Amino acid sequence: MSQLVAPTRDGAGWRRDYLLLVVLAVVIGVTALVASVALDQPIADPEGSFLGPSWVRLPVLCGGAIILDLVPRALWQGRLRPRRTVAAVRERVRTHWTGARLKLVVLGISCFYVIYVSYRNLKSLLPLLRDVKYDRELRVLDRAMLFGEDPASLLHDLLGTDLSAHVLSAVYLAYIPLVAILVTVWLVWSNNIGYGWWFVTAQGIAWTLGTVSYYMLPTLGPGIMYPSLVSDLTTTGASDLMDSLVYARHGFLWADADYQGVAGFASLHTAIALLWALMVQYTVRSRAIRVVFWVNFGLTVVATLYFGWHYIGDDLGGIAIALVAFYLGAVATGHRFVPGRLAERSPAPEPADDPGTARDLEPARS
Numbered sequence: 527m528s529q530l531v532a533p534t535r536d537g538a539g540w541r542r543d544y545l546l547l548v549v550l551a552v553v554i555g556v557t558a559l560v561a562s563v564a565l566d567q568p569i570a571d572p573e574g575s576f577l578g579p580s581w582v583r584l585p586v587l588c589g590g591a592i593i594l595d596l597v598p599r600a601l602w603q604g605r606l607r608p609r610r611t612v613a614a615v616r617e618r619v620r621t622h623w624t625g626a627r628l629k630l631v632v633l634g635i636s637c638f639y640v641i642y643v644s645y646r647n648l649k650s651l652l653p654l655l656r657d658v659k660y661d662r663e664l665r666v667l668d669r670a671m672l673f674g675e676d677p678a679s680l681l682h683d684l685l686g687t688d689l690s691a692h693v694l695s696a697v698y699l700a701y702i703p704l705v706a707i708l709v710t711v712w713l714v715w716s717n718n719i720g721y722g723w724w725f726v727t728a729q730g731i732a733w734t735l736g737t738v739s740y741y742m743l744p745t746l747g748p749g750i751m752y753p754s755l756v757s758d759l760t761t762t763g764a765s766d767l768m769d770s771l772v773y774a775r776h777g778f779l780w781a782d783a784d785y786q787g788v789a790g791f792a793s794l795h796t797a798i799a800l801l802w803a804l805m806v807q808y809t810v811r812s813r814a815i816r817v818v819f820w821v822n823f824g825l826t827v828v829a830t831l832y833f834g835w836h837y838i839g840d841d842l843g844g845i846a847i848a849l850v851a852f853y854l855g856a857v858a859t860g861h862r863f864v865p866g867r868l869a870e871r872s873p874a875p876e877p878a879d880d881p882g883t884a885r886d887l888e889p890a891r892s
Contacts, residue, residue, distance in 0.1 A: 543723040544633055546858040550730045551637040551644075554737065558644035561651050569647055570785040587639070587706075588632050591714045592623065626719055634713045634726040642705075645733045649740055650778065650785045656744045661751040664791070664837040668748075677831040677838055678748060678755045685832065688760045694829040695762035697822065701795055708802060712809075720859055721809045728855025732801055735847045736794040743843075745790030749834020756834040764833045792843030793836040799826040800848035 562569050596615055604611025668677055685694075712725035749756045749768055759765060777783030803819040810816060830836040836844075856863065 543720065543859045547634070547637045547723070547727045547730050550734050551640040554644040554734050555640045558647045561655070562647060565651060565654050567651060568784055570650060571643070587635050587710070591631055591635070591710050595622070595714050630719055630722045631713050634722065635709065638709050638726055638729060641730045641733050645737045646787065648737050649787060649789050652740050652744060652789050653779060653786070656741055659745055659751070660743050660791070661745045661748070664745060664839045665748060665752070667839055668837050671838060676748065676755055678834045681828065681832045682758060687758050691760050691762050694825065694832050695764035697825045698764045698795065698829040698833065699767070701799065701826065705798065712805070716809070720861065723859040724855050724861055725805050727859050728801055728805070728851045731854055732797050732847055732851035733794070735851060736792060736797060739792040739843055739847065740789040743791040745837070745840070746788055747790040747835050748837060750788060759833070764829070768833065768835070790836055791840045792847055793830050793840040794844060795826050795830055795835070796841045796844030797847040797851070799823040800845055801852055804848065804852045
């Protein structure tokens with residue numbers, strides 16, 4: 527297998543760790559704006575009024591991330607003594623909150639937010655731009671792979687429809703807050719700033735590819751297209767979420783609602799959960815944390831099929847998106863993979879203000 531090598535570059539080089547992320551944000555942002563104007567649809571805020579309007583939310587997220595890093599650490603190290611607390615803050619700012627770190631946090635969060643909001647809006651506009659569905663074809667494929675059975679029905683028979691439903695619902699719904707939380711974690715606390723750029727760039731690629739996949743193969747998902755497949759499940763947060771999405775879609779298509787969020791192929795739950803697991807595998811030394819994220823990925827895939835959110839083909843598409851985003855994110859941010867050394871630990875973190883050199887990548891080992 528050939529080795530992927532990212533070229534080294536100095537400060538005068540044209541290539542920067544954040545170049546692809548900024549390009550993605552601009553392209554998908556402009557696309558969402560043009561589509562909204564052409565269809566006379568407002569740009570919807572997918573998180574409602576949480577933390578206020580968008581122009582308030584961005585500085586709150588950036589400032590909150592900095593405060594979350596500085597204040598608890600300073601209080602602990604200062605032992606409530608003002609002079610020691612101030613000294614602890616100054617030391618953390620000097621060693622961690624360099625210009626490179628601030629750029630990563632502010633630019634990374636801003637670009638991610640633009641990409642995510644644009645993704646949500648383009649997903650909402652899907653039924654207005656692509657009035658076709660491929661649910662029948664994907665269900666036929668599912669049944670062909672499972673000898674005439676539906677994945678949801680098989681999982682209900684195997685796992686039951688009560689306790690398992692609550693457990694898998696908790697896993698499925700935990701994904702929603704983790705999307706923003708883990709972006710913040712990697713940007714704020716990565717010792718190697720290159721890992722932060724890699725993480726947020728791979729996220730941007732994944733959400734962008736997910737948007738493209740929705741338009742390539744529009745579907746509703748088995749639980750919405752064939753509701754009898756999940757009618758035997760006990761009521762959970764996941765089933766309530768599906769009901770709310772159906773009502774929102776009806777309101778968007780036939781009333782005056784501004785937003786809908788139904789699109790099946792590919793599964794972004796699967797894509798992002800796998801991307802988290804891969805990033806943890808390559809950048810986190812704790813074996814326990816790696817196991818947690820791989821288990822989360824496996825349970826997420828099961829949950830997508832169990833609740834009828836997705837077909838098997840959707841999950842396979844999500845896996846492909848994650849692998850592509852993981853690899854391209856590494857290349858775009860100056861990392862490289864070295865075959866034959868996959869059991870070795872990643873090299874030591876680089877200086878905080880020098881994220882521009884090439885980096886060998888192997889999964890970390892505790």
